[in-house]
Amino acid sequence: MEIREKLLKFRFHIVFAFVFSLLTFSLVTYSPGFLTVLSYFWPLLLSTALFLAAVLFFARTSGNFPATSSAAGEGSFAFKAAAEGILDYVVSGELEEPLLHTSFANLD
Structure with missing residues (x-):
C-alpha cells in the first residue's frame, strides 16, 4: 500500500x-532530416549570406563608417547623428518639423 x-x-x-x-x-x-530542411531553405540562407556580405563590403568601403574614419571624433559623431535621425524617423513615423524645415531650406 x-x-x-x-x-x-x-x-x-x-x-x-x-x-x-x-x-x-x-x-x-x-x-525531417537536416539535409531535407537545408535543401528546402538553401535559397533563403544563400540570399541572407549574400546580403550580409554586401553590407560588410559597403561598410568597409564607405568613408562614413566610424571604424574606417581617420578622425575618430568627427566620423563617429556624424554616423551617430545620422543613425539617431533614422531611428527617430522609424520609431515616430515622422521627422521633426525643424529638421524638415532646414532640409527644404537647403534646397533653395
Whole structure:
C-alpha cells in the first residue's frame, strides 16, 4: 500500500514524464532530416549570406563608417547623428518639423 500512495503522490510527475517522452520520441521519429530542411531553405540562407556580405563590403568601403574614419571624433559623431535621425524617423513615423524645415531650406 505504501508504493501506491507514493505513486499517487507523484502522479503528475509521472504523467508529465510520460507525455514528454512521447513527444520527444515522436519528434525524433517523424521530423525531417537536416539535409531535407537545408535543401528546402538553401535559397533563403544563400540570399541572407549574400546580403550580409554586401553590407560588410559597403561598410568597409564607405568613408562614413566610424571604424574606417581617420578622425575618430568627427566620423563617429556624424554616423551617430545620422543613425539617431533614422531611428527617430522609424520609431515616430515622422521627422521633426525643424529638421524638415532646414532640409527644404537647403534646397533653395
